[in-house]
Amino acid sequence: MTVMESLATILPASAMAEEPKDMPDADLPGSRRPDAVVRPGATEDVAALMEWATREGVGVLPIGSGRRAHPVRGDGRFVVLRTDGLAGLETYEAADLTLSAGAGTPFGTVAAALAENAQWAPFDPPRIDQRSLGGLVANGLSGPLHMGYGELRNHVLGLTVVTGDGRTLRLGGRVVKNVAGFDLLKAVVGSRGSLAIITSVVLRAFPVPPVDRTLYVEGATVGELLKHALEVGTAPVLPASSVIVDALAAAGGRPALVVRLHGAEATVAADQRRLEEHVGLTFRVDSGVDHAGVRDHASLGDVLLAASARPSRLGAVLDALDALTPTALSVDSYGGRVRAASAVPTGEVIDSVRSRIEDVGGALRLFAPSMDGRAAELSTRPRPGEQALVEGLRSAFDPGGVLWPARF
Structure with a gap:
């Protein structure tokens, strides 16, 4: 019995996404073809798949938007799990600033829903408009706005995940709680799909700031601007973000330090004065700076x-x-x-x-x-103590070692 035939006995027909040979090359760059491609529409289907994968010794590679798909090495059997079937808003409590959605929901859909109530999710990693919510959380991507709003992991209130052996875990909830012991929720955020498949996310939202002021100062080199950027980080005011790019369109393509200030008009004006006094520079104010261009640089x-x-x-x-x-x-x-x-x-x-x-x-x-596949081999490896912790987590979440075969 082939992998496709075996999966057809445990998953609904609607979850059998496409023939592996029809999968676009761009979705798995540099990879061999998977043995099957599935598109489950419910957490229960994901649990059935993972239980089957552990039993059969078949690897599972989750793909959301495909932005972070890695080549698959080795010669073992593997299945691609598309999460775009787990898409859609589940609950949105604007008064409580909380939203839950399926992991395959495009981040743009989440942003649009929040915008209707003058709210937003202040995360700005590269190409966020092309990412799924689950992929964003799995990679733990925040972007420079973490300076004023904190890391993404601090604003993921809850997750529904399926472990490598098919257990469904509901971590966290819809409100902020004190956690005693090891916080599994934060362990999954940023684990890049190596611990569990995320099927649903509960996210904290924020009110859109009344004023979003963009300041920038040019420099001859990125290294020259680094000194000023470090001074911004020690200022008596905390900007929403601070980032150096080696070519800013508003600065004629020259290197620039770009700072954003959020808040009420009077507060932002006062923050700018205090920031300039601290750094010893006069920033240019430009509402026309392309934030998406800076974000994606x-x-x-x-x-x-x-x-x-x-x-x-x-x-x-x-x-x-x-x-x-x-x-x-x-x-x-x-x-x-x-x-x-x-x-x-x-x-x-x-x-x-x-x-x-x-x-x-x-x-x-x-x-x-x-x-x-050589990129992982050329990257920094965990230190011995860190590696032991990683392996301990993986053995608890994925005892069969079937998740994300690109990592092994």
């Missing part, structure tokens, strides 16, 4: 690199990345993160860059579909 290229380190070490990280001659750079100094795009480098160059970043206590992760 350095998110397209043959190789995308995400480096992280303490903010005080970001200068050394930028020096190391220079060896790649990046085509685009974005620096979130408050979060200690650098995003870069480049052409495909040699493994030796990546090894050297990664080693220099790790020498200052940082880490480097690559996303490069064209590198045929």
Whole structure:
């Protein structure tokens, strides 16, 4: 019996999405074809699939929007699980600032629903308009707006997930609660599908700020602007976001530090004055800055690199990345993160860059579909103590080791 035939005995016909041979190459760059593609429409179907996968020893690769699909290595059998069948708003309590939706719901759908009540979800990772809600949570992506609003993981109030062996867990809820012991909810956020399949998300919303003021200052280089960005992070006011891009259209394509201030008009005006006094600069105010362009900067290229380190070490990280001659750079100094795009480098160059970043206590992760699975091997690996914790979590959530075969 083939994998497709076996799945047909446990899943409804509506969940059998398409023939593997018909799956677009763009959805699995550099990969071999899966043995089956399924599109479950309910958590119960996902649970049945995962129980079957563990029993049969078949890998499962979840795909939402496909933005983070990785090549699948090895020769084991695997199934692609499309989460777009788990789409749609479930509940929205505008007065309570909470919304729940299926994991496959496009983030744009969530944003549109919130906007009808002058609310929003203040997360701005690259290409968020192309992501699913579950994919956003699975990758733990926040963007520079975390400076003023906190990380995404702090605003995911609840999740429904299915573990690797088919158990359905409902983590958290619709209100903020104190947690005693290990917080499983926060462990799943950012686990990139390696612990469980997310089927539903409860999210905290925020009122849209009355004023969203954009300030920027130009510089000759990203490195020159880094000093000012670090000073912004120590100012007596807390901006909504602060990010350096190596080319800002509003600045004539030159490097710029872009800062956003949110709040009432009087508060924002006072915050700008105090910020300029602290940094010793006069910012330009420009309501025409393309926030989507700043958000998405350095998110397209043959190789995308995400480096992280303490903010005080970001200068050394930028020096190391220079060896790649990046085509685009974005620096979130408050979060200690650098995003870069480049052409495909040699493994030796990546090894050297990664080693220099790790020498200052940082880490480097690559996303490069064209590198045929080598990106994970060239990225920073967990330290021994961290690896033991990761393996312990995975063995508890996925004892059969069937989730996300791209990782193994």
